[in-house]
Amino acid sequence: xxxxxxxxxxxxxxxxxxxxxxxxxxxxxxxxxxxxxxxxxxxxxxxxxxxxxxxxxxxxxxxxxxxxxxxxxxxxxxxxxxxxxxxxxxxxxxxxxxxxxxxxxxxxxxxxxxxxxxxxxxxxxxxxxxxxxxxxxxxxxxxxxxxxxxxxxxxxxxxxxxxxxxxxxxxxxxxxxxxxxxxxxxxxxxxxxxxxxxxxxxxxxx
Amino acid sequence: xxxxxxxxxxxxxxxxxxxxxxxxxxxxxxxxxxxxxxxxxxxxxxxxxxxxxxxxxxxxxxxxxxxxxxxxxxxxxxxxxxxxxxxxxxxxxxxxxxxxxxxxxxxxxxxxxxxxxxxxxxxxxxxxxxxxxxxxxxxxxxxxxxxxxxxxxxxxxxxxxxxxxxxxxxxxxxxxxxxxxxxxxxxxxxxxxxxxxxxxxxxxxxxxxxxxxxxxxxxxxxxxxxxxxxxxxxxxxxxxxxxxxxxxxxxxxxxxxxxxxxxxxxxxxxxxxxxxxxxxxxxxxxxxxxxxxxxxxxxxxxxxxxxxxxxxxxxxxxxxxxxxxxxxxxxxxxxxxxxxxxxxxxxxxxxxxxxxxxxxxxxxxxxxxxxxxxxxxxxxxxxxxxx
Numbered sequence: 107x108x109x110x111x112x113x114x115x116x117x118x119x120x121x122x123x124x125x126x127x128x129x130x131x132x133x134x135x136x137x138x139x140x141x142x143x144x145x146x147x148x149x150x151x152x153x154x155x156x157x158x159x160x161x162x163x164x165x166x167x168x169x170x171x172x173x174x175x176x177x178x179x180x181x182x183x184x185x186x187x188x189x190x191x192x193x194x195x196x197x198x199x200x201x202x203x204x205x206x207x208x209x210x211x212x213x214x215x216x217x218x219x220x221x222x223x224x225x226x227x228x229x230x231x232x233x234x235x236x237x238x239x240x241x242x243x244x245x246x247x248x249x250x251x252x253x254x255x256x257x258x259x260x261x262x263x264x265x266x267x268x269x270x271x272x273x274x275x276x277x278x279x280x281x282x283x284x285x286x287x288x289x290x291x292x293x294x295x296x297x298x299x300x301x302x303x304x305x306x307x308x309x310x311x312x
Numbered sequence: 313x314x315x316x317x318x319x320x321x322x323x324x325x326x327x328x329x330x331x332x333x334x335x336x337x338x339x340x341x342x343x344x345x346x347x348x349x350x351x352x353x354x355x356x357x358x359x360x361x362x363x364x365x366x367x368x369x370x371x372x373x374x375x376x377x378x379x380x381x382x383x384x385x386x387x388x389x390x391x392x393x394x395x396x397x398x399x400x401x402x403x404x405x406x407x408x409x410x411x412x413x414x415x416x417x418x419x420x421x422x423x424x425x426x427x428x429x430x431x432x433x434x435x436x437x438x439x440x441x442x443x444x445x446x447x448x449x450x451x452x453x454x455x456x457x458x459x460x461x462x463x464x465x466x467x468x469x470x471x472x473x474x475x476x477x478x479x480x481x482x483x484x485x486x487x488x489x490x491x492x493x494x495x496x497x498x499x500x501x502x503x504x505x506x507x508x509x510x511x512x513x514x515x516x517x518x519x520x521x522x523x524x525x526x527x528x529x530x531x532x533x534x535x536x537x538x539x540x541x542x543x544x545x546x547x548x549x550x551x552x553x554x555x556x557x558x559x560x561x562x563x564x565x566x567x568x569x570x571x572x573x574x575x576x577x578x579x580x581x582x583x584x585x586x587x588x589x590x591x592x593x594x595x596x597x598x599x600x601x602x603x604x605x606x607x608x609x610x611x612x613x614x615x616x617x618x619x620x621x622x623x624x625x626x627x628x629x630x631x632x633x634x635x636x637x638x639x640x641x642x643x644x645x646x647x648x649x650x651x652x653x654x655x656x657x658x659x660x661x662x663x664x665x666x667x668x669x670x671x672x673x674x675x676x677x678x679x680x681x682x683x684x685x686x687x688x689x690x691x692x693x694x695x696x697x698x699x
Contacts, residue, residue, distance in 0.1 A: 143681030147607040147699035163547040173696060174566045174578020175605035188551055189564040189580055200554050200562065207543070207550040262682050262698070265652040265674060268637070271602045272654075272674050272682050272698060302604035 115209060115237055116156040118181065120306050121149075123291050124255055124281040130157075132209075132235040135228045137251035139244050144260040145277045145297045147173070148180060150212045150241045152297070152304040155181030157237075162209035165190055168197050169214040179302025198223045205234045213240045218247045225249065255281045257297070264300070273300045276307055339446070339506055342431035343389040343399075345370065345406065346421040347414065350383035353516070357523075359383075362414065364523050369413055373406060379520055381513035386431060389424050399424050399440055425449060427506030433457055447503045451476025458497045459510050466490055475501040495630055551583055578609065606684050606696025613686065613693035617642040618675075628687050632658040632671040641675060641683075643694055652676040656687060 114129035122128040130136065136153070140146030147169070154164045159181065166172055167190040178184055188208075192200050198219065204211055205227070213219075213227075228250070231238045240248045257277050264273025280292040294307040347366065350359045363382055370377040370385050377387040393399045403422045410420050423434030425441035430450055434441050441449045453475045455464040467490070472478050479501040481489075486498045499505040555563040564580035618626045620636035627635040634656060640647050656671040671687040672695070684696035 141680075143679070143683075143697050143699050145699065151607065163543065169608075171608045171610050171697075172566070172578075172580070173605055173607040173609045173699075174580065175568060175609075176578075176607040177566070178568055178578070179603060179605055180607075184566045184568065187566065188583065189566060190554060190562060191564065191580075192558060192562055196558055196562075200558060203550055203554055203557075207546040260680055262652075262676050262680075265654060265676050265682070267652055268655055270652075270654060272604070272676070274604070275682075275698070298604040300603065 112235070115162060116160050118152060118156045118304065120295065120304050121153060123293060124279060125253065126283055130237055131252070132237060133232040134252040135231060135238045135240065135248070135250075137240045137242065137245070137248050137254045138257065139242060139247075139254065140257035140260075141243060145257045145275060146241045146243075147214070148176065148275075148297050148304070149255065149257055149279070149295075150214070150239055151177040151180040151182050153239055154187070154210055154212055155183070157210050158183040158186040161186065163207065164188075164210040164212065165201075165204045165208045166212045166214065167201050167204065168193060168216075169212070176298070176302065180298060181303055198227065201227055201238075202230055205230045205236045205238075208236060210237045210239065213238055215240060215242045215247045218242070221249045251284065253281060253283050255279055260297070274298065339427035339430075339503060341389045341393075341424065341426055341443070342386050342428055342506070343392070343402065343406075343422070343424045344428075344431040344435035345385045345410070346432070346435045347383045347410070348419045348421065349414075351381075353382060353519075357519075360519060360523055364520060366410060366413060367520075369409055370406070373402075373409070379517060380428075380432070380511055382516040382520070384432065384435075386428060403440070427500075427503065428511060429500045429506045429508050430503075431506070432511065450501060450503060451479065458500070458508065460493070460497060463490060463494050463497055479503070492629075555583060577605075604698070607699040608697040610695060610697075613695055614643070616685065616692050616694045618673075618685065618692045619647070626692075627690065628656055628671055632656045632687075638675075641677060641685075643683075648677040648679060650675055651678055 113132055115132060117125055117128065117130050125131075130153070138146050138149050138153075140149070154166075158164050164182075164187045166177075166187060169189065170191055170193075172189055174184070177187075190197075190200050190204070193216075197213075201211055201213060211231070227238060240251065242248060245254065257279055260275055260277035262272050262275045264270050274296050275298065277295055277297045278292060279295050279297075280290060282290040296305040296307055299305040347363065350363045350366075353359055359382065363379070367377065367379055367385055370387070374387040374392050376391075377385050379385050389399055389402065392402045396402045396405055403424070406422060407420060411418070414420070421435045421438050423431060423437065423439050423441070425431045425434040425439075426443075426446035430441065430446045433453060434449070439449075451474060454473060455467045455475060455478060457475070458464060467473075467478055472481075478498065481498065483498065483502075486494050493509070496505065496508055500508050551563050560582040563583050565583050566578060566580055568578055618638050619640045619642060620626055621639040622636070624636065626638050629635070632655075638650055638653055640649050642648075653676070654674040656673045658671045673685045673687065674682065675685060676682045682698035683694055684698070686693050686695045
């Protein structure tokens with residue numbers, strides 16, 4: 107009998123719908139795709155929040171300009187997260203090492219990564235029972251992910267023409283597992299809400 | 313003992329009047345402290361370190377103490393005056409502690425007045441300006457005190473040698489006669505503002521902040537890897553391995569600081585070797601950036617152009633009013649139409665602010681991307697992306 111935490115990493119309630127069985131399976135590679143500035147980073151931090159709060163070690167690899175305050179608002183426990191602002195070959199090498207002891211790696215990729223490197227990292231994550239969350243602009247940044255979450259139709263609320271402030275962003279999230287274990291899921295999220303955290307929109311289900 | 317010119321009223325009476333002072337014209341009663349020996353930076357950064365120690369010590373006395381530049385610290389005087397039983401007593405206490413820290417031979421100048429500028433000047437003259445007398449104190453100062461040689465030369469040319477006379481000029485004529493930069497000085501002369509460009513040295517403050525970050529790091533690792541489970545030790549060992557391989561800045565830990573600025577509020581610090589448990593936690597800072605915060609904060613601000621419909625660069629005046637209606641943003645090598653924008657909100661107001669950044673603004677571009685801009689010294693820069 108394998109304990110639950112040996113098989114899954116916890117996922118925030120608001121994001122559970124995106125995962126088959128409501129948890130993030132250890133060993134998986136999850137790809138988040140979003141156009142530039144459309145919420146990919148926010149979703150990645152939100153995904154890492156629950157694991158970090160449960161004491162799992164997380165590393166944010168490749169982000170040159172992480173918004174620390176936003177990450178904290180999205181629920182990340184900063185005392186369980188390291189930031190590794192490397193790029194290119196160094197990024198891949200550091201990520202490989204980190205998989206030995208960190209439970210979740212957020213890989214922020216501006217550009218694609220060599221397919222061979224990606225496969226090597228994915229294999230290592232499976233072997234170490236860690237989770238890689240890749241953030242990129244589209245499917246081209248990572249060859250084969252176990253789960254692909256797409257952020258689309260993002261729009262901000264609260265800002266007028268010369269008035270108001272950015273309050274919250276509504277975005278549609280859509281997930282599809284590679285092996286088609288489950289029908290795809292799609293709903294609307296506040297990413298972030300006016301409190302900076304992630305929330306399911308009331309009229310979310312479609 | 314500090315050589316202080318006697319205040320016109322006894323210290324206890326001054327403290328008693330504190331509550332009335334707050335209701336008046338509005339400039340806060342400020343205490344300024346100057347250590348002229350530490351004004352200049354030395355090659356070993358010894359002055360910077362000693363000044364940082366002095367700042368830490370002063371903050372034990374008053375948590376709101378802020379450095380203006382190397383060698384100058386200010387804080388609101390009312391609270392401490394109440395606590396120690398009078399303004400004179402605060403100065404005595406402060407002087408004693410500073411001598412203990414910096415040594416008998418160090419020059420230490422202290423002063424109290426209403427508003428930042430007057431307090432700094434009072435400190436240079438080692439004076440407590442009695443309550444309600446700041447206007448008179450300012451009036452007799454030579455215009456050169458403003459620290460703006462061009463402006464004081466123009467004033468002197470027309471026979472204005474003292475701030476009192478300058479203050480009597482009608483506000484409407486100032487820009488026309490002496491240029492836009494003179495407006496802030498005029499407001500200071502009239503006792504309406506304590507803020508004057510040049511009072512703060514942003515570069516020195518940045519170096520001080522990085523020194524403080526370094527010092528706080530030791531206590532920070534603390535929260536970090538504080539646990540001692542097998543997993544914790546393993547993660548720490550791997551993190552150190554990455555750092556050994558790729559350099560100290562390749563593995564950073566994050567910490568939230570009090571502050572209004574997205575880039576100083578959340579900071580990345582290299583993981584160092586110390587390791588002992590300590591709790592973290594930092595409350596929200598009043599007046600900080602509204603939630604949500606940008607998910608990407610640029611380490612190096614990127615210059616951008618905010619343009620009007622006519623394609624002219626938008627400027628802000630001293631009240632952060634825009635010169636025209638903004639229409640597009642030039643960034644990442646292309647021009648994008650704005651869908652929505654906030655007003656520009658000034659962040660310079662308030663003596664506590666470290667940087668000389670003037671204003672911030674949120675924009676929503678036609679691509680759906682929302683960004684945070686900063687306006688400083690006539691230029692716009694991209695500070696964050698709400699990714």
